[in-house]
Amino acid sequence: MISRRDFFKIIMGALLMPIIGRLLFTFPRKRVVRPPGAIKEDDFLRACIRCGMCIEACSRDGTGTLEPCGILDGIPLMGTPKVNPLKAPCEARYGRCEGVLPCVKACPTSALKWIEPDRIKLGSVEWNPKRCIAVLHGDCLVCAEVCPVPGAITIKRGLPVFHSNKCIGCGRCVNACPAHPKALKLTPKGERRST
């Protein structure tokens, strides 16, 4: 038999559940770089069912850039895909996925929607001159070398200059940066989402 007191506990618990659930979503969350074709962040979090199909499709050739967000990215984001250029760059533009977008095709809900290749912009890179090898002892500029976009990284007096308006956020420069720790960071600043 359930006592009267226990019965009320259960009822209270059941009523609290959605409130706790809502509270969890107000936890601080990071802005992460989303895969190409992601819809607006709030809609994305609602639409994404954390199935990991895009992540699997991304790494079908052995290397892929997508990985699930961890607890450090914020509890509401856990399990959703993010672009990690340290694993591999995103190939959606000027790469093997151009015009194919396996991640978008794998998405069972429409959290990721088809996007034309020339509209893809995942974000932009941030440069930390204190770690940059070109600043410290010259002879590097690997970022400018690997950048697939004409004019996104130019060279001025032996140093790289990053043009965030042209950058598509593929992360090739971040991936190739030989500095340790990396002098470049991919941020979602200036990203272009699907509508």
Add this chain to the structure above:
Amino acid sequence: MMVCKISRRDFLKIIAGASLVAAGLGIVGRYLGIFGRRGPLREKEIKPNPYIVNGKSLVSFVRGHDVNKMVEESIKAIGGIEKLVKPGSIVLIKPNVGFSNPDAVASPKVVSAVIRVVQRANPAKIIIAESAVRGYDTSRNFEVTGIAEVAKELGVDLIDLDRYGEVVRVKTNGGVKLKDVRVFKQVLDADVVISIPKLKRHSAATVTISLKNMMGAIPDGEKGMFHILGLHQCIADLNTVVKPDLSIVDATEVMTVSGPGHGKMVPGNAIIAGGDPVAVDLIAARYLFELEGSINPLNDAMNVKHIRLAAQLGVGTNDLSKVRVIERRTD
């Protein structure tokens, strides 16, 4: 019989202590680079350059428009492929396919022309191998630039070193910054290495020709290391062990002003070939600076740091009195 009794608490202590020691060793070892670079250290002797006549290193400079004729003439002018490729040997062709931009890679026409010439010498096997610039998929580069088609058409092997390459550690022959370097086994084991670079400008290395092209024979981790240690010296050190036996520079279209990914394309209509990568690079760099409209192209070419450093290490000669340039023209 004595039974050694350990209490539960002591047992856990021992386990904790042992794992702490192991973790500590792992971290320290990784920091010092003990574990990452293990494996037997190999050595390799460098073969003498077969294209030397009367103490002068031969470099051919062929101008024209028909790529097949130009490549054939450039190899014939320095003494023919038979001097280098013996029947039954394994030939590795290392074109520059570092990018997916067709302007930035060795033209498939040149690569196919070279393979046709090499095939006449009856080698046991011809391999095209490349490890692209970091962040680029080598297999895709092969497809997009048309090298894969050439390989299929001529029936030669095509290896994406990033995916299927085996890494070995090899001692450099008197390298300054690099005492040993990790390279792909396929490149090290080949009897003959033929480099087909594209004549291009380079943001960090000034120019990228045959010496710089050998950076496609090392794994990605090592490429990053080169930039940290000093690119020019490392290129020179690398070429003391994995040196191209024959370099055929694709200067049909030359990337000037900026590079290596994007630049101003200028028609060069030339093929430069030779057995000495330093001499070939010097002549090719001179041509590049000439096309850029430099006042003193030879001086600029002499000042390219990795060419000078490679000459100091004995990879080849940058002394023009020891180089004979054979100029030809085909039309």
